[in-house]
Amino acid sequence: MKGRDYKVVDVFTSRPLLGNPVAVVLDADGLDTSTMQHIARWTNLSETTFLLPPTTADADYRLRIFTPRSELPFAGHPTLGSAHAALEAGRVQPRGGRFVQECGVGLVELAVHGEGERRRLRFALPPAVVKPLKSADVDELEAILGHAVVREVAPAMVDVGPVWIVAQLSSVADLLALKPDFARSAAFERRLGVTGVTVFAPHASGDAGIEVRSFAPSCGVDEDPVCGSGNGSVAVFQRERGLLPAADTAYIAAQGQCVGRDGRIEVRMDAGGRIILGGTCVTCIDGTLRC
Numbered sequence: 001m002k003g004r005d006y007k008v009v010d011v012f013t014s015r016p017l018l019g020n021p022v023a024v025v026l027d028a029d030g031l032d033t034s035t036m037q038h039i040a041r042w043t044n045l046s047e048t049t050f051l052l053p054p055t056t057a058d059a060d061y062r063l064r065i066f067t068p069r070s071e072l073p074f075a076g077h078p079t080l081g082s083a084h085a086a087l088e089a090g091r092v093q094p095r096g097g098r099f100v101q102e103c104g105v106g107l108v109e110l111a112v113h114g115e116g117e118r119r120r121l122r123f124a125l126p127p128a129v130v131k132p133l134k135s136a137d138v139d140e141l142e143a144i145l146g147h148a149v150v151r152e153v154a155p156a157m158v159d160v161g162p163v164w165i166v167a168q169l170s171s172v173a174d175l176l177a178l179k180p181d182f183a184r185s186a187a188f189e190r191r192l193g194v195t196g197v198t199v200f201a202p203h204a205s206g207d208a209g210i211e212v213r214s215f216a217p218s219c220g221v222d223e224d225p226v227c228g229s230g231n232g233s234v235a236v237f238q239r240e241r242g243l244l245p246a247a248d249t250a251y252i253a254a255q256g257q258c259v260g261r262d263g264r265i266e267v268r269m270d271a272g273g274r275i276i277l278g279g280t281c282v283t284c285i286d287g288t289l290r291c
Helices: 033-043 076-088 135-145 172-176 182-192 228-240
Strands: 003-011 020-025 048-052 061-066 098-103 106-113 120-124 129-132 156-159 163-168 196-202 210-216 221-224 249-255 263-269 275-279 281-290
Touching: 003 076, 020 033, 020 076, 033 048, 033 061, 048 076, 061 076, 076 098, 076 106, 076 120, 076 228, 076 275, 076 281, 129 228, 135 163, 135 182, 135 196, 156 228, 163 228, 172 196, 172 210, 182 196, 182 210, 196 228, 210 228, 228 249, 228 263, 228 275
Parallel strands: 020 048, 061 098, 163 196, 210 249
Antiparallel strands: 003 020, 003 281, 048 061, 098 106, 106 120, 120 275, 129 156, 156 163, 196 210, 210 221, 249 263, 263 275
8 A cells, every 4th residue: 555645725715625625646656547536536526636747748747637427638626726736745846937737638838926825826728619509408407507597698518628518697696596406417418418517697896707606416516616617618608708808808706605615716818818717725635645
């Protein structure tokens, strides 16, 4: 039995226990896919990641990402949380404030600003593919949510590695009151071959521009506390639907209050239309995994 360095990092928060935790196994050499999936089921977090040597000289490390039920080619909060863990453990040395993660979608460049509690991490979302959602599927989505969506801003499937169905609701109050039918949603997700459903609504005031909720019961995660790829998909959706200005723009997304969290995701669309996601992380558990 080998002892492996292990951390649980809370992502999109600077205050422990209020973000989205990711379990990070820093010494994953020698673990096969079946064992990684078994560990991810055991941690029972929305994602568990495994740090490995890169297969290309262009990357600083390779990351495999698992939900309790399946492997993902990419995910946002595991990317940031694993990068935070790797930096804290001295497993990566940024060059000019940048380093590169290798994962299922390819190479993801991360930028680091500040140190310690002031450290902020950012990455550019992988290229996205947006597909319309059929009218009958919008009907089913509304039945699952138990509430109408804004059909004038047509719901869509957004593929950023994970594939999210994205839709807008008319108010934050309506969004926070949702009680989805998770069994029906899981069947819907499997039929369409998507990761889950992410819905959002605009805030009228406060530090956050929008409120977000993400549901992925087919992956074993009824509600993801603070979802990076879900928020990235919402940003892509807003860009494609003309809800973001054409010029460089930024906003804060809030997520997690329905599950006792208080996450904040920094979202920016640069002048070239790229979506940049970022935020802060804090380590909550630091120890050894014996497996």
